[in-house]
Amino acid sequence: MARSAPAVAAVFLLVLALLTLGTAQGQQPPFGQPTNAADAVALRAVFQRWRLGGNAAGVDQCPVVLAESFAMNVFVGCDCSRGGECRITDLNVTGYKNITEIPRELFNLTELVSLDLSNNNLSGSIPPEVGNLSKLEIWHFNNNNLSGSFPHELSLLRNLQSLWMFDNYIEGPIPESIQNLTNLTDLRIYGMKLQGPIPKKFSTLSNLEVLMLGDLEGNSSFNFIGEWRNLSALSLRNCGLTGQVTPQNLPKLKYLDLTRNNLSSSIEGLLLPYKNSNYIYVGENNFSGRLPPEIIQPSLALDVSYNPFVYGNLSNLVGQPMYKFLSFSCENVTILNCLRMKECNRRTLTNSATSFAINCGGRQIDYSDPMPTVFSEDSTDLGGAGFHINTTSHWVVSHAGSDPFNKSTGIVNGSNISGTNMPELFKTARTSTSSLRYYVLGLANGNYTVKLFFAEIVITDGPGQRLFDIDIQDKNIRKDFDITKEAQGPRIATNITHDVIVDNSILVIHLYWSGRGTCCIPYKGAYGPLVKCLIFSVTRSQEPKISPPQAPHSDSARQDEKRRGVIAGIAALCIAAAVISSSIVYLWWKWVSLVKRSMA
Structure with a gap:
């Protein structure tokens, strides 16, 4: 056994020397495998169009070796499990403001499972060739300058699980074809120029775990919620939602945001099914009724502000370090009432x-x-x-x-x-x-x-x-x-x-x-x-003017007003009598003068 250790060490050193010699002669290490030729051609063309030429040289072998300066923003993944050549399955290129176009060659990478081109400066419309990427499971194009409308070929991406398409300039209606993407678990579409209504058949997306829609023009009704038993986050902020809200069966919901819509219904009926959630934001709507006391608890962040017909009591919460309730409809917090009562500050x-x-x-x-x-x-x-x-x-x-x-x-x-x-x-x-x-x-x-x-x-x-x-x-x-x-x-x-x-x-x-x-x-x-x-x-150019408060209307005040009214009336009669008397004296004096003048 003592004699075998040097032998093992010698073999190890020999293998290491061969690896070093092969690398020095420009050969790839033996653990690398060749990339599919069509994939290599497509990826090389994409990198050259994006002026990422430093990465193009290494695409013939998987794993793709990236230049150190690109390693934080570029990732290329391969699947070599099928034996022989490797296929490109992941392409993440983010954070390059000089990347402004979507090369057509990108859509020749037909084995892509993940495509993340977020946080670049892509412009123009999404090419219809996106339908070639039928194996995509993750597609993130958020935070670019894309315009036009969603291509119809979106419906071909039946394996899609995560679709992030926000902060662009895409317009037109929300594509109904999304209803065909039944494997979706994470859908985020907001911050663009899209129009409602939200398609009713979105209810068929039964695997959703996260749904974030927002900033839609036009109106939508609350009729697209399905049996989303896995849904944990639902954000429908500023979606033009109108009408009544019917509580849905969302047993795993922890985050609900319906802010800035025009929804109306009983606040109690809306909130109670989700009292075990962590966040509920329903401000800036037209909900009505009494806020149920059991919904106000330290574990829940709750916003019902700017619902003019909701009422409740905050007196037992103000000053408590753990309160999570925000409403300006309270009756017992004076300074907050000043936000809604005319003249109260004065x-x-x-x-x-x-x-x-x-x-x-x-x-x-x-x-x-x-x-x-x-x-x-x-x-x-x-x-x-x-x-x-x-x-x-x-x-x-x-x-x-x-x-x-x-x-x-x-x-x-x-x-x-x-x-x-x-x-x-x-x-x-x-x-x-x-x-x-x-x-x-x-x-x-x-x-x-x-x-x-x-x-x-x-x-x-x-x-x-x-x-x-x-x-x-x-x-x-x-x-x-x-x-x-x-x-x-x-x-x-x-x-x-x-x-x-x-x-x-x-x-x-x-x-x-x-x-x-x-x-x-x-x-x-x-x-x-x-x-x-x-x-x-x-601003010193105009001194502030403080409007005097109105006098209180008590019984004594009313009697004083009556007394002042009687005195004012008597004074007015006296003045009128004096005026009439003066007029009579003046007319009598004129008549006497005329009579004397005629007799002379």
């Missing part, structure tokens, strides 16, 4: 503010240069749905939204921010994957200048892009706002200045995601609005 707040500043996502910071400014603390973790009331300065921050696949505190940290003389402010920011609102209450009416401060401190490398919309006083001031583009780079401070008129003592700033931008770079849930801080101050 009745309940004694000191009308004219300027204010908030450090969104951070602690209180005092600055003295260039002018004294106190940025109020705004560091509360709002969870998946919640609000924080600053009772000292009378402002509210509310948040609704959570990525179905990643939990976030809504507070993010950054460093090394340039372009500002207030670097301490930019160490944190508040973010949301859906909707973020700031309300300032009790303002003196007048003209204000609002400043919003931003710096992209999350998506700082790679092909990720954050886009969101900004409304002030319910008017859109920015569509698809891109912080990095505005600041000309990440980690650079920038701001927006906007003049606004406050005429009801309330200022509302709304930042929200509209389906655009990347979803998962550098991590899942890295999308939606992000704001660093905000400042609003009165």
Whole structure:
């Protein structure tokens, strides 16, 4: 046994030397297998069209050897299990802004099982040759500049399990042919120019686990939900849904988003079947009725805001660290009632503010240069749905939204921010994957200048892009706002200045995601609005005007009004009598004068 060890070592060294010699002479290692000739020709042509020539040389052998500089953004997978030559089965090329076209040669890779071309700059329409890829199980074309409509050949992809087609410019109706893709488990189509209605036969997609549709023009009815017993995430945000919602049998549902539709039904009948879910967002609809108390629980993030006919009681929740409920229909929270009751701020707040500043996502910071400014603390973790009331300065921050696949505190940290003389402010920011609102209450009416401060401190490398919309006083001031583009780079401070008129003592700033931008770079849930801080101050060219409160209408007040009315009436009669008497005296004097003149 002692003599065999050197022999084994000698054999090992001999094999290693042969491998090294073969590699030095330009030969491939013996564990590599040749790629199918047609696949190699097609892949080489695709790489050359995309100017990825450094990868084209290695396509004749599987596994395909990629240049180190491309390894993070390019992946080529092979299947060599059939013996002999290998077939190309996976092609993932993402994050190249210089890739602008879909080469026709791509569709000669007929054994592709996975095709991911997300986060590039592809333009034009999807070629009908996509029907050649009948073995596709994963097809991700999201976050490009594709236009036109879905090709009819989409219906040929019967093996498709995951289809991501969002943040493009594809238009036309949602293709009914999707109903034929019965193996789909993950379907995401939003942030484009598609039109409803959602085809009723989508109900046949019985294997769905994730369905995310959104940003549809036109109207749809809620009649396409099937027996989706495996569905865990259902997002139908801004789909033009109208009418009644009938509870469905979705036993595994953990995430439900019906925000920004026109749905109406009993809020109790809608919510109770899903009381064991983790996230329910049904804000900005027309639901009605009493919010069932059993639905309000620490484990559920719930948003029913902006449903004018929903009522409930928040008095037992405010101040509790684990509440997950957001509604402005409450009766016992005074400062929230001020958001919906006309004149309430002028009745309940004694000191009308004219300027204010908030450090969104951070602690209180005092600055003295260039002018004294106190940025109020705004560091509360709002969870998946919640609000924080600053009772000292009378402002509210509310948040609704959570990525179905990643939990976030809504507070993010950054460093090394340039372009500002207030670097301490930019160490944190508040973010949301859906909707973020700031309300300032009790303002003196007048003209204000609002400043919003931003710096992209999350998506700082790679092909990720954050886009969101900004409304002030319910008017859109920015569509698809891109912080990095505005600041000309990440980690650079920038701001927006906007003049606004406050005429009801309330200022509302709304930042929200509209389906655009990347979803998962550098991590899942890295999308939606992000704001660093905000400042609003009165414009000195017009002094604020505070409307005086109306006098209370008590019984004594009514009696005083009657007394004042009687006195005013008597005064009016006295004045009228004096005028009449003066007129009679004047006329009598004129008559006497005329008589004397005629007798003379």
